[in-house]
Every structure is written in C-alpha cells, then in structure tokens.
C-alpha cells in the first residue's frame with residue numbers, strides 16, 4: 235500500500251512539474267483597464283470570492299434561501315448593474331465578455347436549483363459558477 239502511494243505520488247509530481255514550468259511563462263492575455271475601473275473590477279472579484287465562501291457556508295447549514303440570495307444578488311444577473319457591467323464590457327474581448335455572461339447566468343441558475351434541496355445538484359450548480367471563474371482566470375490578466 236505504501237509503495238502504491240509513493241508510486242502514485244511520484245507519478246503525480248511528474249505530471250505537475252511541466253505544468254508548473256508552463257505556469258512561469260504567463261500566456262494569459264493582458265486586459266488594459268483605466269485605473270479606477272481596474273480597482274473596481276478587482277474589488278468585485280474579491281467580493282465574488284467572499285460570496286462563494288458564504289454560499290458554501292450557507293449550504294453546509296442547509297440555509298438554502300440564503301445561498302440562493304447571495305448567488306443571485308452578488309454574482310447572478312441581479313448583480314450586473316451594481317458591477318457596472320455595461321461600462322466594463324467595451325474594454326473586454328468578446329470571449330471574456332461571454333465567460334462573464336456565462337458566470338452570471340450560472341449563478342442565477344444555481345439560485346433556482348439550490349431551492350429544490352438536492353445537495354448534489356446544488357454542488358453541481360456551484361461548480362458551474364466556479365468553472366467560469368477558472369476559465370476567465372486561465373485566459374486573462376489585468377496586471
């Protein structure tokens with residue numbers, strides 16, 4: 235058993251190393267935003283992270299309405315106005331805008347699904363939100 239664990243650890247290290255090396259040369263596209271908008275966007279981002287955390291905490295306590303509200307108000311379609319999405323969009327490539335739109339949709343969909351009370355479906359819905367965080371972060375940077 236120990237040997238098996240060592241072997242699989244070695245194998246996963248071998249797989250990880252090239253990825254790390256690739257990570258050093260940053261292939262993300264740089265997006266130029268005016269200073270204020272950049273600060274604003276990064277502020278939104280930190281709130282997205284906090285919202286995901288609060289959603290997970292609410293789920294763990296079976297506070298489904300709370301999880302739904304956080305997702306809809308802070309990441310979902312209802313958050314667009316507060317996030318000045320229309321003002322930011324022109325600075326973003328079409329693909330980046332599309333990922334953002336998919337994230338807002340996924341959050342609003344999660345807000346409906348979570349109320350059904352099926353834990354696995356809710357987790358899947360949450361993963362569909364974070365999938366878009368990951369997709370955008372892999373492709374774009376501000377700094």
Ligand code: HEC
Nearest residue numbers: 276279280282283330333334337366367370374375376377
């Ligand atoms: C449409 C693109 C896009 C989406 C969707 C997106 N982000 Fe980001 N996010 C960015 C970019 C670009 C940066 C800046 C990264 C850089 O310059 O290195 C960023 C930065 C961040 C940061 C760092 C903030 C700081 O102060 O430096 C956090 C935290 C973050 N995002 C969380 C999230 C979470 C959580 C989600 C999903 C709920 C998400 N983001 C969705 C594009 C996106």
